[in-house]
Amino acid sequence: xxxxxxxxxxxxxxxxxxxxxxxxxxxxxxxxxxxxxxxxxxxxxxxxxxxxxxxxxxxxxxxxxxxxxxxxxxxxxxxxxxxxxxxxxxxxxxxxxxxxxxxxxxxxxxxxxxxxxxxxxxxxxxxxxxx
Numbered sequence: 001x002x003x004x005x006x007x008x009x010x011x012x013x014x015x016x017x018x019x020x021x022x023x024x025x026x027x028x029x030x031x032x033x034x035x036x037x038x039x040x041x042x043x044x045x046x047x048x049x050x051x052x053x054x055x056x057x058x059x060x061x062x063x064x065x066x067x068x069x070x071x072x073x074x075x076x077x078x079x080x081x082x083x084x085x086x087x088x089x090x091x092x093x094x095x096x097x098x099x100x101x102x103x104x105x106x107x108x109x110x111x112x113x114x115x116x117x118x119x120x121x122x123x124x125x126x127x128x129x130x131x
Contacts, residue, residue, distance in 0.1 A: 001037055001063065004070070008034040025083030026074060032087065033070035040096045041066055050100050061110045062099055069095060069117060076121050085124050091116045 011027050020028065041062055044054070054062075073086045094113045101109045 001041075001067070004030055004034050005037065025077045025086070028083055029070060029073050029077065029086065032073075032092075033066060036066050036069065036092070036095060040099060044099075048100060050102050054099065055103055058099075058103055058106050061106065065095060065098065065110060065113060068114065072117060072121055076125060079125060081121070081124050089117070089120050089124075091120050 007030050011023060011031055014023065015031075020031070023031070041059075069092070073089075076086060077083060091113060094116060098106070098109055098113055
């Protein structure tokens with residue numbers, strides 16, 4: 001995650017000079033994943049009863065989910081899925097909200113989100129191969 005955040009800083013300098021459209025799909029995925037790291041993993045809402053305190057296992061689960069999202073999207077990109085499609089995955093919203101799931105329901109929701117990620121990527125790959 002630290003390497004990704006360092007790479008994000010480099011990419012943001014490029015974006016300032018030439019715009020985000022000049023980046024490769026993989027670099028744009030890094031920007032998406034690091035935004036999730038910062039907003040979904042590193043930020044906590046002290047006013048939210050569930051998010052104010054999280055166990056190490058929940059934080060590890062969230063961290064691994066963000067990294068899994070990035071890795072699987074990179075794999076899909078390598079298999080020919082367009083970045084534009086990956087940029088609009090519905091599951092990213094669920095990844096962002098999972099930190100608000102209570103501890104006792106977190107393992108099941110984590111599995112559900114992982115399954116949704118796999119299903120969406122499979123659907124994208126199948127639809128883009130047919131085109």
